[in-house]
Amino acid sequence: xxxxxxxxxxxxxxxxxxxxxxxxxxxxxxxxxxxxxxxxxxxxxxxxxxxxxxxxxxxxxxxxxxxxxxxxxxxxxxxxxxxxxxxxxxxxxxxxxxxxxxxxxxxxxxxxxxxxxxxxxxxxxxxxxxxxxxxxxxxxxxxxxxxxxxxxxxxxxxxxxxxxxxxxxxxxxxxxxxxxxxxxxxxxxxxx
Numbered sequence: 001x002x003x004x005x006x007x008x009x010x011x012x013x014x015x016x017x018x019x020x021x022x023x024x025x026x027x028x029x030x031x032x033x034x035x036x037x038x039x040x041x042x043x044x045x046x047x048x049x050x051x052x053x054x055x056x057x058x059x060x061x062x063x064x065x066x067x068x069x070x071x072x073x074x075x076x077x078x079x080x081x082x083x084x085x086x087x088x089x090x091x092x093x094x095x096x097x098x099x100x101x102x103x104x105x106x107x108x109x110x111x112x113x114x115x116x117x118x119x120x121x122x123x124x125x126x127x128x129x130x131x132x133x134x135x136x137x138x139x140x141x142x143x144x145x146x147x148x149x150x151x152x153x154x155x156x157x158x159x160x161x162x163x164x165x166x167x168x169x170x171x172x173x174x175x176x177x178x179x180x181x182x183x184x185x186x187x188x189x190x191x192x
Contacts, residue, residue, distance in 0.1 A: 018056055025037070025046075025067060028041055028045065034060070034115045034117075037060065039060060064117035064121065068121045072124070076128070078097055079094075079097055079132050081093055087187060088180070090137070091184050095179055098162055098169070102162050102166065105162050108122055133153065137156050141153060141156075141191075156190055156191070159186045165183075
């Protein structure tokens with residue numbers, strides 16, 4: 001009777017250790033370039049040994065993949081709440097996502113050409129973004145001939161890109177609400 005409890009407690013402890021490692025790694029990766037983050041730092045921040053980090057994730061690349069797997073369902077759930085056919089609602093959903101994750105995404109994008117693990121994450125993110133745009137803006141894109149649909153979809157993807165948010169929010173200094181209005185205005189010019 002005591003044995004199953006011990007195994008359950010141990011499994012819980014192992015899971016919590018893994019989460020601490022991922023939390024520590026995410027904080028490091030968000031604050032510094034990939035090459036500047038060491039497994040020693042991650043281990044110290046997580047309160048474990050480097051050997052524990054390696055046993056659990058095998059490498060920094062393994063940590064990045066595990067972080068991507070942990071974050072992806074959260075992103076899918078949040079972006080999945082965007083209402084189809086509601087321009088203002090979809091844009092509000094998008095901007096909310098960028099307010100939470102935009103700076104981290106831009107940080108990864110700046111490094112993707114030299115960090116293969118980040119390139120995997122950003123490639124998945126691009127596919128997710130393109131699929132999101134096609135789904136959310138379907139009412140405007142349906143019924144167009146193939147050439148126009150491809151062009152309009154590409155325009156929507158560009159307008160809704162994290163770099164556009166960054167230009168409006170970070171460089172122009174617009175408020176979140178003003179960014180939403182600007183994106184709606186841009187999309188109104190793109191959507192038929």
